[in-house]
Amino acid sequence: MVGVRSILGRSGFRLAISAAVLGFGLTLAAPAAMAQDVLVLAAASTKNAVDKLASQFKAKSGLSVTSSFAASSALAKQIENGAPADIFISADLDWMDYLQQRNLIVADSRTNLLGNELVVVVPKGTALKPDLSKGGKLAEQLGDGRLATGDPSNVPVGKYAKAALESLGQWKAVEPRLARADSVRAALVLVSRGEVPMGIVYRTDAAIDPGVEVAAVFPPDSYPAIIYPAALVAASKSPGGAAFLDYMKSPEGMAVWKEFGFVPAPKAP
Structure with missing residues (x-):
């Protein structure tokens, strides 16, 4: 598989991870x-x-x-x-x-x-504590890495993530650092494999992947009800x-x- 870091270097940081990699049966038609x-x-x-x-x-x-x-x-x-x-x-x-x-x-x-609920996940065992305070430093905490979530232009989890980060005054700094995945499970895979240091997913997704842990929970009033x-x-x-x-x-x-x-x-x- 092509390294995710090389994929992330392409324009827009858009990810196209195959169903075979994700293992949950994505198809183009039923x-x-x-x-x-x-x-x-x-x-x-x-x-x-x-x-x-x-x-x-x-x-x-x-x-x-x-x-x-x-x-x-x-x-x-x-x-x-x-x-x-x-x-x-x-x-x-x-x-x-x-x-x-x-x-x-x-x-x-x-x-x-x-x-559902919106959370930040990190690879299991990571000591990183994402800063979700108003005007916080989440972008700086990424170091040279990316933040994985669904593409905010169309994937629901990415839309919720954008709304939350905008509410916290952090969207402008974080947006250029996004790894825009084509689904929430694709974003989860990137974090679980350690390809990115953080991801924004639903709490239910975090619960089913032993390779990640919830490092922070977004304030419920920072994004529209899921x-x-x-x-x-x-x-x-x-x-x-x-x-x-x-x-x-x-x-x-x-x-x-x-x-x-x-x-x-x-x-x-």
């Missing part, structure tokens, strides 16, 4: 599946929970759930371009709004499913889609989300 299977396109940060929910749902219903995980922006564009899907789970409201405005989801099925909406896709072909969406919202389903660190969705603005 995988082929039998008509009765449920096809889910879900934000990368939901992978572990959705996989368990799918397994439990199959045991109860006999229906298989085929899932594809990536940044919400990429998945919304796939749906817009005709990729088959029954359910879309976004990591922010904007990309669900994007599809709803184009009549590509079933508006009545839309629900605010989950909440809300994961879910909805049926208008072009859904599977009668099981509604059943799986209901299962994810059920007490049993919510227990799985809680197991992976998610919280109930906060009140929408």
Whole structure:
């Protein structure tokens, strides 16, 4: 694999890390599946929970759930371009709004499913304590390294990160030092491998990777509430889609989300 440091030297510091490297099954279109299977396109940060929910749902219903995980922006564009899907789970409201405005989801099925928290992670065992104070020195703490997060132009975690850093008066200094990843899990991989000294991810992502640790937590009032909406896709072909969406919202389903660190969705603005 090409060294990440050489990749980071390219214009815009944009990262294109393959699904094979990340290991969570990113595809450019939903995988082929039998008509009765449920096809889910879900934000990368939901992978572990959705996989368990799918397994439990199959045991109860006999229906298989085929899932594809990536940044919400990429998945919304796939749906817009005709990729088959029954359910879309976004990591922010904007990309669900994007599809709803184009009549590509079933508006009545839309629900605010989950909440999350924004944190700074560092490689496990690192003594670095990120400075998240107003006007703090986070950029200086990076040394000659970069700060990994989702691309703020379209990836939800990057948009939340930008808002938080702007609120703290640190965005202008940090922006040129970003490693702009194509999903939150891609940013997490960079930190876990020690390719960058810090990353901004969701607390749930930090919890599933033993190679990182949470070094700082952003003040909750420094960024918009993190809300994961879910909805049926208008072009859904599977009668099981509604059943799986209901299962994810059920007490049993919510227990799985809680197991992976998610919280109930906060009140929408």
